[in-house]
């Protein structure tokens with residue numbers, strides 16, 4: 312193997328479904344931290360936190376090493392523990408559900424709205440009603456901003472407010488998105504909102520995540536939990552500090568800290584957020600146009616939302632697993648890195664061992680049989696988009712033309 316070949320991010324062979332956009336400013340920001348006194352626990356982390364909080368209009372932001380960690384400290388700060396129940400959407404990355412298990416809590420799911428692939432508010436209403444009757448209400452729910460578009464947060468938060476259930480938004484897909492004219496992350500309808508900065512997401516810090524909140528007590532608790540549950544703040548300590556070296560562990564936390572190297576990249580990327588979301592929306596508009604005359608379902612845009620368009624998901628109008636799979640194969644064979652977001656969490660083997668099975672959440676399962684994520688990232692070229700659309704069109708037309716497609 313010749314290791315000297317420059318790494319091409321797989322682009323020569325494959326148009327990926329997503330990829331980061333790193334410019335010279337991003338690189339300079341990282342290099343400046345590498346030459347500075349602090350690689351971690353320095354000034355870059357609070358700088359990133361302050362900038363992000365102000366961008367999404369939240370009072371506080373707590374940076375951690377991933378969105379998974381952010382979800383974990385969010386639930387821990389809300390005192391979620393053994394005996395508690397958390398509900399989320401089955402169409403999400405496994406982390407949205409796993410965070411509850413980390414706390415020793417149980418997980419259940421609320422089926423999706425087939426128009427938006429987000430947690431369905433009507434399904435939530437019915438499930439709450441039943442749960443109230445048999446005393447099995449969740450302590451918190453985690454709606455997911457699937458593909459970058461907000462769930463119906465206004466109605467969801469109203470529905471759970473009557474029961475005192477906390478809301479944690481998994482907005483891993485949705486930094487830069489808006490809901491009812493305000494930024495996702497302002498926590499207008501939740502206790503805490505979580506973002507991811509994995510390279511396929513809207514902005515990146517390589518790995519990283521952030522939790523925003525308007526509640527100072529939750530912010531303080533999450534900040535402590537990300538760093539072992541240790542504090543140096545005398546006002547939080549039991550008794551008086553022994554001296555200037557003193558710290559106390561007052562809770563059981565983890566090492567979930569974001570480094571200054573990551574924060575510098577995140578901060579630089581944040582300054583480009585509007586540009587990224589604009590480019591993603593333009594590419595999505597272009598897909599809408601190019602795909603208009605193909606018999607597939609396109610993303611449904613709600614008037615009260617502006618999606619960050621992390622993902623552009625189409626639905627093939629087929630209940631035929633073979634047809635779904637062969638369109639994927641056609642696309643992959645043509646060098647187009649289509650993907651499937653997501654396999655419903657409840658049918659993962661680990662979750663089946665917990666008692667879930669096929670048939671539990673029918674809308675999520677039908678979605679899974681039809682969904683396909685097309686490549687979408689700021690640097691996607693119009694030639695690449697045309698290639699994606701041509702290949703998809705040919706694959707679908709060919710399939711519709713052969714009788715085997717309906718067999």
Ligand SMILES: *Cc1c(COP(=O)(O)O)cnc(C)c1O
Nearest residue numbers: 377378379404406483507508509
């Ligand atoms: C990416 C993602 C996560 C996890 O983010 P990490 O930063 O990789 O931990 C959680 N939830 C959703 C919906 C995601 O897409």
